[in-house]
Amino acid sequence: xxxxxxVFCPSxxxxxxxxxxxDGFGNYTADVRCSWLIESSPETKIRMHVEQFAMECSWDxxxxxxxxxxxxxxxxxxxxxxxxxxYHIHRVPEIIARSGSALLxxxxxxxxxxxxxxxxxxVNACPSR
Ligand SMILES: [Ca+2]
Numbered sequence: 001x002x003x004x005x006x007v008f009c010p011s012x013x014x015x016x017x018x019x020x021x022x023d024g025f026g027n028y029t030a031d032v033r034c035s036w037l038i039e040s041s042p043e044t045k046i047r048m049h050v051e052q053f054a055m056e057c058s059w060d061x062x063x064x065x066x067x068x069x070x071x072x073x074x075x076x077x078x079x080x081x082x083x084x085x086x087y088h089i090h091r092v093p094e095i096i097a098r099s100g101s102a103l104l105x106x107x108x109x110x111x112x113x114x115x116x117x118x119x120x121x122x123v124n125a126c127p128s129r
Contacts (some may be wrong), residue, residue, distance in 0.1 A: 015039045017123045020051070021104055023116035028060075030113050034106045037068055040123045042100040047125055050092045052118040053082040060108040062117055066097040070105060084115060094127065 010024060011034045021036045038046055048064065055062070057080035065072040075095050082089050095102075104119070 011035050013037045013039060014121075018121060018125070020118055020120045022052070022118040023106060026115075027113045028055075028106075028108055028116040030108055031110045032106070032108050036104045038097070038102045038104075038121055038123075039068070040100050043098075044100050044124050046097040046100075046102045046121055046123055047127070048095040048097070048102065048119050048121045050078070050082055050095075050117065051120055052084060052115070053078060053092075054084040054114045054116065055079050055081075056108070056112045056114055057081070059112065060114070061106075062119075063105040063107070064095055064097075065103040065105070067099045068101045068103055070103065072099065072103065075102075078117075081114075 014021070014036060023034070040046055055078070060079060062078045063074060064076045066075050067073065075097060076093070081087065082092050102121070
């Protein structure tokens with residue numbers, strides 16, 4: 001079976017001190033739910049930056065929780081267009097999880113897709129933007 005554009009959705013766990021999370025290559029697929037867990041030690045800060053972000057506004061979302069489940073406090077919900085090619089909104093907030101882990105949950109509805117997202121993170125780094 002050949003890999004279709006956008007079908008790849010690599011849910012997983014990340015335990016490195018820095019890295020990036022993205023929805024896969026090309027456009028994401030309609031009707032997907034993916035989750036990624038960044039795991040660090042308790043009391044560490046995980047700083048996340050939005051590098052690329054383009055999703056169908058108000059239908060496809062990325063949720064970021066300060067913890068290891070969707071029961072944890074919700075830090076951010078993103079949708080729509082923030083960063084794509086030369087376009088970017090005036091200011092994209094830095095997201096900081098303080099619990100030692102962060103859960104990213106990506107949801108897309110049954111119709112229409114866009115290029116998706118790329119978020120980088122660092123554990124216990126200084127603010128960079
Ligand atoms: Ca959609």
